[in-house]
Amino acid sequence: MEKRSTYSRLFTVFFRIGLFTFGGGFAMLPLIEKEIVDVHGWARRDEILDIFALAQSVPGAIGVNTAVFIGLRLRGLLGAMAALLGVVTPSIAIILVIARLFSQFQSNLHLLRAFSGVKAAVVGLIAAAAWRAGKNGVVDRFGLLVVGVAFLLSAFAIIPIIWVIVLGGLGGILHYRRKEGVQ
Amino acid sequence: MILFQLFSAFFKIGLFTLGGGYAMLALIQQEIVRYGWMTPQEFVDVVGIAEVTPGPIAVNAATFVGFRTAGVQGALVATGAVVLPSLISVMIVSRVWARYKNSHIVQNMFAGIRPVVVGLVGAAAVLVGLATFRSLSSGIHGLYTLVLGGLTFYGVAFRKWDPIKVLVGAALIGLIVYR
Structure with missing residues (x-):
């Protein structure tokens, strides 16, 4: 009984996350954090940032990867499937409707205006995700330096994102080992 | 096939x-x-x-x-x-x-990766922000876009507003103001 309710909760939580994700995975981070950490306690606040980092470091969309991650952790493969189905179902349902009615959809002024509001809010959501991640993930001057370097490398598309993450990991290993050696 | x-x-x-x-x-x-x-x-x-x-x-x-x-x-x-x-x-x-995850080396690695995520998300905020502002900046619309984006940031980062309610609210406000 308890197990079954976890499957259906995984499905509904990630269904909600899939339904309210606009403009790519980053905008969904505050929503995922709220649902996973605050509402359901499926991960601790300091873990969620590591899960986001891992979700970004492996192939696939961030939202999908996070869903699989949390589902696996709670209920193994079946949990992962429940979360995965949850996060993709709204997309499939909505796209199947829109694929038939695209031309009406594209010229509907009300929808376009409402979507302009959503787009403006999405910018704020992504900025809030950065702020909250910074509060949890940046603890010293080295961290601040890494934030700046990662920001520049990615904002100006200098190297692929995966290499920025690899560099950060290597930097962390080298920097904190040296510090431990000193102490 | x-x-x-x-x-x-x-x-x-x-x-x-x-x-x-x-x-x-x-x-x-x-x-x-x-x-x-x-x-x-x-x-x-x-x-x-x-x-x-x-x-x-x-x-x-x-x-x-x-x-x-x-x-x-x-x-x-x-x-x-x-x-x-x-x-x-x-x-x-x-x-x-x-x-x-509890090994020393992996913990140090993540101590380096966490700030990377912050930088990546920050860069995304700036890039998406610039693109959005470019498409919604004619006349008074630019002001609405700044206010909606700024208010969302403030509420979600500092006030624990529910992101879902914020998005629904932003859609309704967008319906009214973007004419």
Whole structure:
């Protein structure tokens, strides 16, 4: 009984996350954090940032990867499937409707205006995700330096994102080992 | 045959997408053109739809392209194929992570990766912000865009506003102010 309710909760939580994700995975981070950490306690606040980092470091969309991650952790493969189905179902349902009615959809002024509001809010959501991640993930001057370097490398598309993450990991290993050696 | 092609194309797209959906759009375009599934103009429509509908962009694009080429069956095959690499790779990585996350070296590694995530998300905020402002900045609309974005940031970062309610509210306000 308890197990079954976890499957259906995984499905509904990630269904909600899939339904309210606009403009790519980053905008969904505050929503995922709220649902996973605050509402359901499926991960601790300091873990969620590591899960986001891992979700970004492996192939696939961030939202999908996070869903699989949390589902696996709670209920193994079946949990992962429940979360995965949850996060993709709204997309499939909505796209199947829109694929038939695209031309009406594209010229509907009300929808376009409402979507302009959503787009403006999405910018704020992504900025809030950065702020909250910074509060949890940046603890010293080295961290601040890494934030700046990662920001520049990615904002100006200098190297692929995966290499920025690899560099950060290597930097962390080298920097904190040296510090431990000193102490 | 077309289902098999859809599967292999979208499996490949899922497998080679790292760091978010926008990176995968170029790859999707390449595959679609290779098989002649859509014209470049239709692909622009796909991107437009994927952006304005909820859900991961990769999933939206897979569903749309699959449906256009082989109906509902095609949509399900393409979507399944694009998420399969996630399932496999996350299963492997989470097992390794669970095993080594308390080791010294992995903890130091994540101490370096966490600030990277902050920088990446910050860069995304700036880039998406600039693009949005460019498209919604004519006259008074620019002010509305700044206020909506700023208020969302303040509420979600400092006031624990519910992101879902914020999005619904922003849609309603957008309906009224963007005339």
